[in-house]
Amino acid sequence: MKAFRGEPSIFASARPEDRRAELEIKRLTLKFGGITALNNVELTVRTGELVAIIGPNGAGKTSLLNCITGYYKPQEGQIFFNGQEITRMSPHHLTHLGIGRTYQNIELFPGMTVLANMLLARHIHSHYGLGKAALFSKSVKDEEVRHRKILEELIDFLEMQSIRKKLVGSLPYGLRKRVELGRALALEPKLLILDEPFAGMTLEEKEDMVRF
Ligand SMILES: Nc1ncnc2c1ncn2[C@@H]1O[C@H](COP(=O)(O)OP(=O)(O)O)[C@@H](O)[C@H]1O
Numbered sequence: 001m002k003a004f005r006g007e008p009s010i011f012a013s014a015r016p017e018d019r020r021a022e023l024e025i026k027r028l029t030l031k032f033g034g035i036t037a038l039n040n041v042e043l044t045v046r047t048g049e050l051v052a053i054i055g056p057n058g059a060g061k062t063s064l065l066n067c068i069t070g071y072y073k074p075q076e077g078q079i080f081f082n083g084q085e086i087t088r089m090s091p092h093h094l095t096h097l098g099i100g101r102t103y104q105n106i107e108l109f110p111g112m113t114v115l116a117n118m119l120l121a122r123h124i125h126s127h128y129g130l131g132k133a134a135l136f137s138k139s140v141k142d143e144e145v146r147h148r149k150i151l152e153e154l155i156d157f158l159e160m161q162s163i164r165k166k167l168v169g170s171l172p173y174g175l176r177k178r179v180e181l182g183r184a185l186a187l188e189p190k191l192l193i194l195d196e197p198f199a200g201m202t203l204e205e206k207e208d209m210v211r212f
């Protein structure tokens, strides 16, 4: 048993302005043909808040998260993140703005190792192009060191040391969920969206997840 666990430095070192995560959803409506998945949804999330969205199957939880992360385009309403309107932006763009997520059905590369899956996520944080990387300048080296440091911290934090070199496809479901959480955190998101973080887990796997 562990009595205390520190915050990974990716969060501790973030300046307050880099942590800001104000989400404002106004009168969001999403329809699929005749089905209204979201009807005038209003939601506000403030910096530092942990908000759970509950509701039965088909209530529209995933649809709402998919609108926030750019996968679904709502017909009406607006979404603001830190004061900027982000309604109908691309998922890629939203990732860059600091919105990270996991999926109801795990979306990892099963043929790659845990570490490789997480390194891929770090990619969007690379500030250098191929030319600079080829020269392997000091700044590139510094950045590589930072990538590694953050990944190592996350692996420690999520207690994944023993599976870091394992192929994701070989892991039990609960561990894959944990890797997905790690991958999402590796993006250093300001807003982290988890779709059904406990679904399909055993009791023990849930207990593990709750500790994080
Ligand atoms: N891509 C889609 N195409 C058509 N209908 C969809 C799609 N995604 C969700 N829906 C419908 O929207 C409603 C809400 O679904 P969903 O957001 O998945 O609910 P929840 O995540 O709360 O279980 C359901 O009626 C579902 O069938």
Ligand SMILES: [Mg+2]
Binding pocket: 061, 062, 063, 104, 196
């Ligand atoms: Mg769902």
